[in-house]
Amino acid sequence: MSGLPDLAAVRKLDDADPLKTLRNRFRLPETLIYLDGNSLGALPIASAQSVLEAIERQWGNNLIGGWTKDDWIGASRRVGSMIAPLIGAQAHEVVVADSTSVNLFKLIVAALQARTGRSTVLTEPGNFPTDVYIAGGVTRLGQGHHLHKVPADEIVESIDEDVAVVVLTHVHYRTGRKLDMAAITAAAHAKGALIIWDLCHSAGAIEVDLHACDADLAVGCGYKYLNGGPGAPAFLFVAERLHATLQSPLTGWMGHQAPFDFSDDYVPARGIDRFLCGTPPILGIAALEQGVATFDQVNMKSLAAKSESLFSLLLEWVEASCGEHGFELITPRDASTRGSHISFNHEHAFPICQALIARCVVGDFRAPNTLRLGLTPLYTRFEDVWRAVVTLEEIMSERKWDKDEYRKRGRVT
Numbered sequence: 527m528s529g530l531p532d533l534a535a536v537r538k539l540d541d542a543d544p545l546k547t548l549r550n551r552f553r554l555p556e557t558l559i560y561l562d563g564n565s566l567g568a569l570p571i572a573s574a575q576s577v578l579e580a581i582e583r584q585w586g587n588n589l590i591g592g593w594t595k596d597d598w599i600g601a602s603r604r605v606g607s608m609i610a611p612l613i614g615a616q617a618h619e620v621v622v623a624d625s626t627s628v629n630l631f632k633l634i635v636a637a638l639q640a641r642t643g644r645s646t647v648l649t650e651p652g653n654f655p656t657d658v659y660i661a662g663g664v665t666r667l668g669q670g671h672h673l674h675k676v677p678a679d680e681i682v683e684s685i686d687e688d689v690a691v692v693v694l695t696h697v698h699y700r701t702g703r704k705l706d707m708a709a710i711t712a713a714a715h716a717k718g719a720l721i722i723w724d725l726c727h728s729a730g731a732i733e734v735d736l737h738a739c740d741a742d743l744a745v746g747c748g749y750k751y752l753n754g755g756p757g758a759p760a761f762l763f764v765a766e767r768l769h770a771t772l773q774s775p776l777t778g779w780m781g782h783q784a785p786f787d788f789s790d791d792y793v794p795a796r797g798i799d800r801f802l803c804g805t806p807p808i809l810g811i812a813a814l815e816q817g818v819a820t821f822d823q824v825n826m827k828s829l830a831a832k833s834e835s836l837f838s839l840l841l842e843w844v845e846a847s848c849g850e851h852g853f854e855l856i857t858p859r860d861a862s863t864r865g866s867h868i869s870f871n872h873e874h875a876f877p878i879c880q881a882l883i884a885r886c887v888v889g890d891f892r893a894p895n896t897l898r899l900g901l902t903p904l905y906t907r908f909e910d911v912w913r914a915v916v917t918l919e920e921i922m923s924e925r926k927w928d929k930d931e932y933r934k935r936g937r938v939t
């Protein structure tokens with residue numbers, strides 16, 4: 527194929543990859559080219575066994591005793607502490623709980639309550655919908671708050687003394703653009719505002735250092751790069767310096783200082799536990815624990831380096847072989863300003879994505895016209911990227927995407 531190296535040359539890149547054995551931690555169908563780990567991570571080999579163990583031995587044999595014997599009660603903190611090093615946090619600053627959406631709600635309300643007298647929640651238009659919807663929902667609770675949206679490039683200058691909290695996604699779900707966490711956090715602090723970072727597309731994909739950036743609060747999901755499985759529980763981060771002052775508005779019993787006192791009076795737990803709400807989803811956490819364990823002994827710097835190489839080769843090959851087919855790159859080229867997926871706008875993005883999937887190349891589509899390909903450095907091979915581009919070229923040059931069956935949209939696109 528014109529402009530592309532031959533497969534033997536690409537396989538040499540995989541042979542030389544110091545991270546190549548990490549793929550063995552996952553169950554990936556042999557014929558599938560999976561470029562969607564940024565939506566749903568692959569199944570870690572250890573997960574099925576671990577969930578089965580939690581069901582059969584822990585639940586089956588130990589029943590209610592599992593809360594103590596199998597430390598179910600400590601699961602949210604235990605797995606939170608495993609996530610902590612991946613995002614530059616201390617073990618006691620991260621807890622697994624609820625969904626990203628619910629965690630956003632808890633942290634936005636907590637931040638507003640800690641900044642009384644200020645009325646603005648600041649975000650960017652086109653942020654992930656749940657972030658905008660939850661922030662909007664909070665401002666409609668009748669406390670006189672309002673949501674203000676300004677483009678990411680204008681965020682810093684838009685933070686003033688009325689801003690209570692800034693809510694931003696670190697790596698944008700559509701474009702893959704990465705915001706400057708340190709600079710924006712510093713700008714928020716300079717005006718006395720708090721900041722919440724959504725790490726859904728960062729955690730486990732790129733290097734994140736919440737402490738180096740002096741971040742206040744963060745949320746993220748468990749099912750993308752953390753490989754926790756469909757609907758995996760999410761996590762939240764609260765910097766230790768805020769533990770004593772911030773309070774969750776969802777004052778469930780698991781956030782109580784002594785849940786088993788069964789007292790009528792709510793007293794928040796001292797540390798991050800106060801951001802727990804109800805009973806933790808033990809089976810979901812069992813899967814997430816194995817998902818996060820796939821990062822054992824893995825250095826985030828080397829993962830980031832591999833993600834960069836995958837990205838630049840994919841882009842080089844798409845430009846060489848599909849240059850005339852109308853793809854518009856919307857992800858920044860500069861590695862320091864992007865995450866680990868690559869996105870192209872194309873007027874026929876939906877049928878193109880379906881045609882790829884029909885040929886076992888799984889990426890995803892984001893309305894109205896974005897084709898998104900996730901590069902998961904734990905298990906994506908250079909050969910996968912090469913095969914994906916070869917398939918894309920074939921679909922484009924022969925208009926194989928142009929079929930009614932590829933235009934049908936289901937509930938999930």
Ligand SMILES: Cc1ncc(COP(=O)(O)O)c(C=O)c1O
Pocket residue numbers: 625626627628654656657695699724726727747760
């Ligand atoms: C940036 C971002 N935030 C939040 C979510 C989803 O939140 P939840 O897990 O509550 O559905 C996603 C899902 O793709 C996302 O990309």
